Amino acid sequence: MKHKKRAITIQDVAKTAGVSVSTVSRVLNGKTDVASDTQDHILKVINKLGYTSNLAARSMRSHKKNLIGLVVPDIGFPYSIEIMKGVNKAIAESNFDLLLYTTGDIQKNGTGLHEQHYVSLLNNSITDGVIIVASAAAEFITNAPIVAVDPHVINPNYPSVQGTNYHGALEVTEYLIGLGHRRIGFISGRQEIGSAGRRLKGYQDALVNAGIELDEELIAPGDFTQKNARKCTRQLLSLNDPPTAIFAANDQSAIGVFEAAEELGVRIPEDMSVVGFDNISEAKYLGLTTVDQFLADMGYAAVQMLIKLINGESLELEIHKMQTKLVERTSCQKLIRTAQ
Numbered sequence: 001m002k003h004k005k006r007a008i009t010i011q012d013v014a015k016t017a018g019v020s021v022s023t024v025s026r027v028l029n030g031k032t033d034v035a036s037d038t039q040d041h042i043l044k045v046i047n048k049l050g051y052t053s054n055l056a057a058r059s060m061r062s063h064k065k066n067l068i069g070l071v072v073p074d075i076g077f078p079y080s081i082e083i084m085k086g087v088n089k090a091i092a093e094s095n096f097d098l099l100l101y102t103t104g105d106i107q108k109n110g111t112g113l114h115e116q117h118y119v120s121l122l123n124n125s126i127t128d129g130v131i132i133v134a135s136a137a138a139e140f141i142t143n144a145p146i147v148a149v150d151p152h153v154i155n156p157n158y159p160s161v162q163g164t165n166y167h168g169a170l171e172v173t174e175y176l177i178g179l180g181h182r183r184i185g186f187i188s189g190r191q192e193i194g195s196a197g198r199r200l201k202g203y204q205d206a207l208v209n210a211g212i213e214l215d216e217e218l219i220a221p222g223d224f225t226q227k228n229a230r231k232c233t234r235q236l237l238s239l240n241d242p243p244t245a246i247f248a249a250n251d252q253s254a255i256g257v258f259e260a261a262e263e264l265g266v267r268i269p270e271d272m273s274v275v276g277f278d279n280i281s282e283a284k285y286l287g288l289t290t291v292d293q294f295l296a297d298m299g300y301a302a303v304q305m306l307i308k309l310i311n312g313e314s315l316e317l318e319i320h321k322m323q324t325k326l327v328e329r330t331s332c333q334k335l336i337r338t339a340q
Contacts, residue, residue, distance in 0.1 A: 008051040017045040028121075043117050050120070050141060068306060069122035069130035071101045071115055078252060078280040079224075079295065083133055083149055086299030094307060099127060116140055129306045131299075134193075135160075145309035147302045154194040159309070161302045161320045163293030165195045165277075168324030169202025169247075172275050172291050175326060176245045177210045180335035181273060185236040185243035187222040187229050187253050196224070199249050199277060218243055222253050229256025230263075237264060237272075244272060244335050251276035251283045251290055254331075258286060273332035287330035298322050 010028075014021045019042065026034050027042045034042075045051075070087060072080050091098045101118045115137045119130050128144055135148040139157045148160040176184050186203045189196025200219070207214055217239055220232035229248055233256065236243055248254035254276030261268055268274050276283060279292035301320050308315060 008049045010051070013042065013045055013049060013051050016049065017042050040113060043113050047113070047116050047120065047141070064310075065126055065128055066096050067099055067127045068096045068303065068310075069099050069101060069118070069127040070133070071118050071122075071130060071135075072133045073102065075100070075102050078282060079250065079278060080133060082278070082280055082295035083299040086296035086301075087131065087303055088299075089296070090300045090303030090307075094303070096128070096303075096307065113137075119146060128310045131302050131306055133299075136192075145306060147306045147309070149298050149302045150195060152193045152195070154197075159305055159315055159318045159320075161298045161305070161322060163195070163298065163322045164324045165198035165293070166202045168277060168291035168293060168326075169199040170206045171202075171324070171326050172277070172289075173203045173206035173247060174210070175289075175328075176247065176273060176275065176332065177206065177212070179245075179273065179332060181243075181245040182212055183215075183218065183241060183243045183245070185218045185220065185246040187220050187232045187236075187246065187248045187257070189222060189224045189249040189253075191221070193224075196249055203247055222249055224250050224252055226252055226256035226259065229253035230260040233257045233260035234264070237261075237266065245332070246272065246274050248274065248276045251278045251280045251288060254288055254290070255282060255286065258288075269331050269333040273335075275332060279327055283327075284329070289329045289332045290327050292325045292327050294322050294325075 010021055010024055014024045017024065019038065023034060024042055027039050068091065072084065074080055087098070099122065115132060115135055119132065119140045119142050122130050130146045132146060132148045133150065135151040135153070135156065138153045140146055146158050148156055148158060150162060151160050173184065184207070186200065188200050204214060218236065220235050222228050222232050233246065236246060246257050248257050254274055257274050258268060261272065266272055274288065276288050276290040278295060279290045283290045305315055305320060
């Protein structure tokens with residue numbers, strides 16, 4: 001005779017973690033007065049035991065709840081806003097409502113662990129499925145479907161919507177080469193992110209294909225933020241032979257390039273050309289040449305994929321590729337070489 005497995009309780013979590021029930025409760029409710037190392041330890045125990053709080057008791061406990069969860073690293077980041085526009089459009093056209101979770105910081109440590117906790121909490125309780133933006137975790141333990149938009153990991157074990165990052169970076173670098181630039185600086189994204197690696201590879205291959213020797217001095221380690229990009233720009237422009245063009249791995253970084261250039265009295269595009277990646281709303285007003293990866297369309301497609309999975313339908317492709325497109329504006333110009 002089979003015995004039904006006993007449900008994991010909050011008391012079990014507290015005992016295993018070696019903390020009080022109230023401390024576990026505060027972590028589950030998102031309180032900020034628990035030490036970060038204690039919080040991380042409790043979340044690891046929660047994930048290991050497969051514990052989920054009793055949010056389901058607050059729902060109708062129906063088979064289908066018509067509710068989709070959205071996990072976003074930072075709702076104030078322009079990149080996230082563009083994706084949410086597409087998610088919002090798809091939700092408006094569907095019979096589903098949306099529940100949003102955020103870590104509040106696109107660079108927060110332990111993001112993958114937080115994602116696993118949120119997905120477990122939502123998909124085992126009140127949502128029919130979850131969309132994760134820029135997911136850092138490679139896998140999730142969940143009873144309901146998930147779809148990721150632009151996952152950080154290279155080969156996630158769940159369906160995803162991804163831009164053609166390598167092709168976009170290759171194309172925009174070739175564009176700069178076509179304008180006569182040979183000293184092209186590159187401000188990278190965070191090294192642990194798959195899309196950042198693909199953009200760096202596209203930049204490198206475009207130079208190699210054009211017979212231009214790679215110069216490691218021209219590659220500055222960025223993190224997709226304006227603040228770091230300002231620092232990287234100052235670093236690149238201080239070289240004995242500074243770049244005549246800079247490719248920033250995202251538009252947010254490109255804005256930082258503009259800010260640093262203004263501080264240093266460098267004119268764009270007269271003294272230096274600049275390109276970005278993403279085509280966020282601000283890019284248009286800056287006149288920034290960039291790569292459009294259609295972020296809103298990615299969010300829209302992710303919702304459609306998730307609804308299919310919720311309805312028991314199969315997907316034609318586990319990875320939906322969104323083709324990138326070069327968008328030419330006024331931040332670049334042809335390099336005019338003066339006689340030596």
